[in-house]
Structure formats: structure tokens, C-alpha cells
Amino acid sequence: xxxxxxxxxxxxxxxxxxxxxxxxxxxxxxxxxxxxxxxxxxxxxxxxxxxxxxxxxxxxxxxxxxxxxxxxxxxxxxxxxxxxxxxxxxxxxxxxxxxxxxxxxxxxxxxxxxxxxxxxxxxxxxxxxxxxxxxxxxxxxxxxxxxxxxxxxxxxxxxxxxxxxxxxxxxxxxxxxxxxxxxxxxxxxxxxxxxxxxxxxxxxxxxxxxxxxxxxxxxxxxxxxxxxxxxxxxxxxxxxxxxxxxxxxxxxxxxxxxxxxxxxxxxxxxxxxxxxxxxxxxxxxxxxxxxxxxxxxxxxxxxxxxxxxxxxxxxxxxxxxxxxxxxxxxxxxxxxxxxxxxxxxxxxxxxxxxxxxxxxxxxxxxxxxxxxxxxxxxxxxxxxxxxxxxxxxxxxxxxxxxxxxxxxxxxxxxxxxxxxxxxxxxxxxxxxxxx
Numbered sequence: 001x002x003x004x005x006x007x008x009x010x011x012x013x014x015x016x017x018x019x020x021x022x023x024x025x026x027x028x029x030x031x032x033x034x035x036x037x038x039x040x041x042x043x044x045x046x047x048x049x050x051x052x053x054x055x056x057x058x059x060x061x062x063x064x065x066x067x068x069x070x071x072x073x074x075x076x077x078x079x080x081x082x083x084x085x086x087x088x089x090x091x092x093x094x095x096x097x098x099x100x101x102x103x104x105x106x107x108x109x110x111x112x113x114x115x116x117x118x119x120x121x122x123x124x125x126x127x128x129x130x131x132x133x134x135x136x137x138x139x140x141x142x143x144x145x146x147x148x149x150x151x152x153x154x155x156x157x158x159x160x161x162x163x164x165x166x167x168x169x170x171x172x173x174x175x176x177x178x179x180x181x182x183x184x185x186x187x188x189x190x191x192x193x194x195x196x197x198x199x200x201x202x203x204x205x206x207x208x209x210x211x212x213x214x215x216x217x218x219x220x221x222x223x224x225x226x227x228x229x230x231x232x233x234x235x236x237x238x239x240x241x242x243x244x245x246x247x248x249x250x251x252x253x254x255x256x257x258x259x260x261x262x263x264x265x266x267x268x269x270x271x272x273x274x275x276x277x278x279x280x281x282x283x284x285x286x287x288x289x290x291x292x293x294x295x296x297x298x299x300x301x302x303x304x305x306x307x308x309x310x311x312x313x314x315x316x317x318x319x320x321x322x323x324x325x326x327x328x329x330x331x332x333x334x335x336x337x338x339x340x341x342x343x344x345x346x347x348x349x350x351x352x353x354x355x356x357x358x359x360x361x362x363x364x365x366x367x368x369x370x371x372x373x374x375x376x377x378x379x380x381x382x383x384x385x386x387x388x389x390x391x392x393x394x395x396x397x398x399x400x401x402x403x404x405x406x407x408x409x410x411x412x413x414x415x416x417x418x419x420x421x422x423x424x425x426x427x428x429x430x431x432x433x434x435x
Contacts, residue, residue, distance in 0.1 A: 010287035018293035024057035122234035123209035135181035139418030140164040165418040188217035195228035218348030275307035355382040367403040
């Protein structure tokens with residue numbers, strides 16, 4: 001009850017501030033926000049494209065202009081504040097649409113507070129008298145949230161080594177062996193790659209804990225990291241838009257930090273989805289961002305909220321899974337007519353083969369290409385095994401005549417933020433089969 005009262009007070013404060021100080025929201029909320037209680041479900045939604053198109057009107061500080069900010073960030077190569085006040089971050093995301101997000105000092109403190117809660121939940125605790133050593137293998141850009149958070153917390157009781165995910169693996173192994181972190185944070189694809197290095201004896205870490213974030217993590221990836229490091233990785237969910245969450249010690253889903261950001265799980269029509277049923281996207285509302293109000297902003301994340309209480313006793317809403325972006329779901333013609341929806345997790349069969357280090361699935365019409373980085377010990381039968389495994393999985397799901405090819409690569413292209421997109425959908429196919 002206290003949480004609901006707090007959420008409502010913060011919601012009304014943010015919405016009324018936006019209506020008074022944001023030209024965009026002044027017009028958008030006219031006639032919607034009157035005297036009395038603010039009803040979240042009555043407020044209009046917005047997507048990232050619309051926010052970027054109207055950025056100058058959305059923000060409440062007239063000195064912030066989209067084009068000037070984008071020009072400024074192009075030349076940024078270190079942690080720096082805009083106007084000595086604002087942290088600026090950009091995102092591309094799975095959709096490829098660039099986003100621009102601005103935080104002032106009080107708002108950035110709420111981001112750091114969420115990091116500290118994640119740290120408490122995942123075991124990133126001080127080891128006095130020496131500083132806790134945290135290694136973060138993250139995106140190379142200074143505009144990425146993971147990079148700026150790492151810079152902010154590398155003080156006091158934390159000592160953070162931020163490494164770029166785009167560095168050669170040999171350099172990462174050398175730096176990690178020298179640093180000997182207590183805790184390791186990485187993208188799942190890199191966590192799996194480092195697990196292979198640990199199993200091969202080239203990486204020699206004794207970890208107290210680890211976490212992964214930003215990419216889809218299959219059960220096979222989790223198993224590989226547990227085997228290599230002897231710890232179960234925690235799943236961190238962190239968006240630049242402000243919604244964060246983390247697994248607890250029971251690893252039964254992600255607790256979402258709804259006292260910082262409200263979330264609504266909805267279907268394709270924007271209607272609320274009951275707990276226990278999968279949604280197709282989230283609507284998020286920041287309870288603290290007054291400079292760039294985020295009110296019912298659409299995130300294309302497919303989530304199922306768990307109606308059952310968690311054994312840990314935390315009452316924050318919990319997901320059964322963050323199943324990835326709906327943009328990553330593939331559609332194929334079905335044997336019996338219609339279409340088959342294939343979730344990215346189905347391709348986890350690739351990581352069961354020890355000959356595959358990393359992989360990416362590319363859809364082209366009704367065909368699928370599996371790009372794979374093979375391990376040095378991979379034999380000549382790897383391509384055939386992967387082709388049969390993926391073809392068999394698609395056939396089991398009801399796909400008509402699966403067409404699968406395998407191509408070996410020395411490495412795989414990553415997005416500007418360092419993420420590896422596990423599945424690349426074909427928009428033309430989605431239009432043809434999904435409408």
C-alpha cells in the first residue's frame with residue numbers, strides 16, 4: 001500500500017511538471033490532466049521515434065536541443081557533462097532507431113541507486129579492508145549507460161575495471177588475469193566466450209559472483225558459465241529509459257524496480273495483459289526524470305509477469321522472463337497453413353555444441369543463415385550438426401520445409417553499444433506472414 005501511494009505521488013509530480021514546463025506535453029496533456037488524481041491509463045503513449053522527432057519540445061530545459069546534443073556527442077571520447085550538468089546517452093537498440101536521453105544530477109543519482117540495489121541483490125558487496133574489484137566487459141562508447149555508470153561508481157569501496165567488449169579476447173583475458181576481479185559483469189555472448197577461455201585454462205579467475213545483461217541469455221549459455229566459473233550468473237535488466245531490474249538469489253525471474261519506473265505490460269493493441277500471460281511490449285513511466293519526462297514510452301520487450309510471490313520476500317513485481325524484443329521474433333510459413341512464430345530462445349540449440357563459440361541467426365525470406373564463430377577444437381562436422389539441430393527444432397515447431405545454412409566467421413559484428421544481436425529478423429517476411 002505504501003508503494004502504491006508513493007508511486008501515485010511521484011506520478012502526479014512528474015506529469016504536472018511535464019504539463020507546466022514541456023511544450024510537447026503541455027499540448028499533449030491538455031484536457032487530460034485536470035484537477036484531482038492523475039490516472040496513468042488515461043495518459044497518451046509515445047514511442048522512441050516520436051520522442052526523438054519532438055525532442056526539443058519534450059525536454060523542460062530550453063537550452064537542450066537535439067541537433068546540438070547529437071553534434072556534441074559525436075566528438076565525445078570521455079566521461080563529460082553537458083553544460084556541466086547533464087549526462088547524455090544515446091541508444092540504437094534492436095530497432096536501429098537512435099534514442100537520446102538526458103539526466104541531470106538528481107536523476108542520475110536515481111540510476112546509481114538502482115545500480116546499488118542490483119549490487120546488493122547479486123552479491124556486489126564490499127570486501128573491506130580492500131576495495132571490491134569489479135570487472136565490466138561493456139560497450140566501447142562513452143555514451144553507453146554501462147560505461148557512464150562504471151565511471152560513476154569507481155570510487156570509494158568499488159574499484160571498477162571497464163573493458164571494451166570489442167577488444168580481442170586475448171587482451172581481455174590478459175587484463176582480467178592481471179586484475180583478478182571479485183565480480184564479473186558482461187554481455188551473455190562475451191560471458192560465454194570468457195567461460196570457454198576459463199575452461200581452456202587461459203583465463204584464471206576465482207569469482208565471488210557475476211552478472212549478464214543487455215542480450216538474450218539462453219539456458220545453455222547459463223550452464224556454460226556455471227561450469228566454468230562455479231557461480232550462477234545474475235540476470236540484470238537495465239534500460240537507458242530508466243527501467244531496471246535484477247534476479248534475486250533464487251533466480252526465478254527479474255524483480256523490476258517499480259519504485260523508480262512504472263511499467264505496464266500490454267499486448268499489440270495496447271491493452272493490459274494479466275499477470276501470467278505474455279505481453280508484446282512495455283509502457284514505462286519514469287517517476288524521477290523531470291528534464292526529459294518519460295510518460296508511457298513504448299519498449300518492444302516481451303515480458304510475462306509472475307503472479308506468484310517470490311520466496312525471497314521482495315514485493316517488487318517480478319517477471320518470469322524478459323523474453324527479448326518483439327522485433328527479434330521470427331515468422332515462418334507453417335506446414336498446415338498460416339504462420340509459426342519462433343522466439344530467439346529456440347536457437348539456443350546452437351550453444352549446446354561445444355564447437356560453437358558465438359552465433360547469430362539471420363533470416364532471409366523463408367531461409368535462415370547461422371553465422372558461427374567456431375572454437376579452435378571444432379571439427380569438420382560442426383556445420384552439419386548445427387544445420388541438423390536448427391532444422392530439427394524448426395520442424396518440431398511446425399515450420400514448413402526449414403531451410404538452414406551455416407557460415408563460419410572469424411568474428412561477428414556488434415552494434416555501436418557493443419551488443420550482439422542474437423537474431424536479425426527479416427522485415428519483409430514479417431510483413432508477408434504476420435501482416
